[in-house]
Amino acid sequence: MCLGVPMKVVSRDGDTVVAEVDGVQREANVTLLEENIEIGDYLIIHAGFAISKLDEEYAEETIRLMREVFSEEDMA
Amino acid sequence: MTGEMKYKDEFRDKWLVQNMAANIRRMAERLSAPVNFMEVCGTHTMSIYQHGIRSLLPENVRLVSGPGCPVCVTPTGYVDKAIASAADPDTIVATFGDMLRVPGSHSSLMEQRAGGADIRIVYSPLDAVALAKKNPERRVLFLGVGFETTAPTIAVTILEAARLGLKNYCVLASHKTMPVPMEILSGDPELNLNGYLCPAHVSTVIGGNAYKPLAEKYQFPCVVTGFEPADVMQGIEMLLAQTLRGESKVEIQYRRAVSWEGNPKAQAILRQLFEPCDAVWRGLGVLPGSGLAIRGDYAEFDAELVLKLDIPEAIENRACLCGEVLKGKLTPFGCPLFATVCTPESPVGACMVSSEGTCAAAYKYGR
Numbered sequence: 001m002c003l004g005v006p007m008k009v010v011s012r013d014g015d016t017v018v019a020e021v022d023g024v025q026r027e028a029n030v031t032l033l034e035e036n037i038e039i040g041d042y043l044i045i046h047a048g049f050a051i052s053k054l055d056e057e058y059a060e061e062t063i064r065l066m067r068e069v070f071s072e073e074d075m076a
Numbered sequence: 077m078t079g080e081m082k083y084k085d086e087f088r089d090k091w092l093v094q095n096m097a098a099n100i101r102r103m104a105e106r107l108s109a110p111v112n113f114m115e116v117c118g119t120h121t122m123s124i125y126q127h128g129i130r131s132l133l134p135e136n137v138r139l140v141s142g143p144g145c146p147v148c149v150t151p152t153g154y155v156d157k158a159i160a161s162a163a164d165p166d167t168i169v170a171t172f173g174d175m176l177r178v179p180g181s182h183s184s185l186m187e188q189r190a191g192g193a194d195i196r197i198v199y200s201p202l203d204a205v206a207l208a209k210k211n212p213e214r215r216v217l218f219l220g221v222g223f224e225t226t227a228p229t230i231a232v233t234i235l236e237a238a239r240l241g242l243k244n245y246c247v248l249a250s251h252k253t254m255p256v257p258m259e260i261l262s263g264d265p266e267l268n269l270n271g272y273l274c275p276a277h278v279s280t281v282i283g284g285n286a287y288k289p290l291a292e293k294y295q296f297p298c299v300v301t302g303f304e305p306a307d308v309m310q311g312i313e314m315l316l317a318q319t320l321r322g323e324s325k326v327e328i329q330y331r332r333a334v335s336w337e338g339n340p341k342a343q344a345i346l347r348q349l350f351e352p353c354d355a356v357w358r359g360l361g362v363l364p365g366s367g368l369a370i371r372g373d374y375a376e377f378d379a380e381l382v383l384k385l386d387i388p389e390a391i392e393n394r395a396c397l398c399g400e401v402l403k404g405k406l407t408p409f410g411c412p413l414f415a416t417v418c419t420p421e422s423p424v425g426a427c428m429v430s431s432e433g434t435c436a437a438a439y440k441y442g443r
């Protein structure tokens with residue numbers, strides 16, 4: 001029950017958004033977020049509420065650094 | 077790469093994870109003694125079993141599962157209270173689905189429902205408020221369990237019920253806060269922990285700063301870590317790097333979702349609705365200041381006060397070793413009932429119920 005899933009916002013109506021993951025759409029409430037939410041944002045949805053907005057820059061950065069550091073031929 | 081799953085795919089890249097494992101093995105050669113890192117979240121535990129992370133680690137880097145599954149740490153007495161409230165025909169009990177199979181002293185909500193009690197599974201706590209609105213002549217009691225991730229969502233339901241002027245909605249609150257049990261386990265000589273993979277989604281709310289007192293007091297590294305395999309491997313790598321340098325800092329691996337300050341709006345709602353209280357944790361006992369009680373201003377929504385439930389003392393099943401599992405002192409494989417008498421279809425203990433429970437994860441992926 002503690003699961004939180006990153007989902008992409010596809011529409012918004014007041015405090016309620018429709019978010020999607022793997023082709024499944026769900027309504028979620030965004031009252032707990034301070035940030036402005038726009039269509040296309042990724043939110044972590046837990047029990048019908050967005051609890052965090054995913055920072056795409058950090059996500060890309062994390063992956064880029066991981067690949068950079070762990071891609072040398074001699075690693076494996 | 078586009079599509080909704082872009083991050084998931086990338087953080088599950090097998091080749092990347094293998095390379096990270098090779099790096100961890102190389103770093104571990106420089107350790108003077110084995111290290112024990114605790115993964116706190118049930119979702120970490122599930123991911124670690126699912127992706128076979130333990131088999132990628134050298135012998136001297138050990139992962140210990142912690143008390144971070146909210147359903148698992150809910151005490152038997154709480155289930156008994158829920159069952160007692162469900163016995164009233166004027167009451168609808170609304171709950172997250174995984175509470176249903178948790179054994180109480182004599183029965184479970186599942187068995188009560190089969191016997192005719194009105195117990196409804198909701199996905200969002202707000203669905204419970206909608207139920208109350210739709211059934212004005214009956215009482216809707218929501219089972220408020222969960223950590224700092226879930227507690228704000230339930231706080232919102234109380235505010236919503238107040239806004240709607242509902243007199244028939246209440247919450248049986250058993251929320252718990254994470255840093256307190258981590259502090260207790262940190263000082264346990266038997267566990268001999270050397271660092272934490274700190275909770276991921278709890279930390280979206282409380283922020284990385286919340287672990288600083290712990291890291292300072294016990295002088296070991298704390299890394300807030302995401303749930304995907306590459307996240308977990310990087311979290312372990314960061315813990316090892318600190319260990320080898322003799323550092324004890326808090327770091328955030330899961331920067332894409334967690335900030336140092338956390339979610340200020342969720343924190344404000346938590347403070348408005350709840351105040352710290354002592355709470356009973358299955359396996360850990362009563363931990364002072366580790367729970368969240370509904371504040372007096374909102375007493376009319378507090379099921380404890382509204383119903384004044386008086387139930388007999390809970391009877392624990394002594395054969396179940398969940399308590400030891402939750403403290404990280406026993407793996408499910410050390411429990412004689414595991415996968416024989418106790419299975420997800422007929423769980424003896426709470427750790428076998430929730431998919432985040434250590435016994436359930438070990439059953440599904442670990443055998």
Ligand code: SF4
Nearest residue numbers: 397398411418425435
């Ligand atoms: S396997 Fe079952 S009985 Fe044993 S500790 Fe886990 S939940 Fe309890």
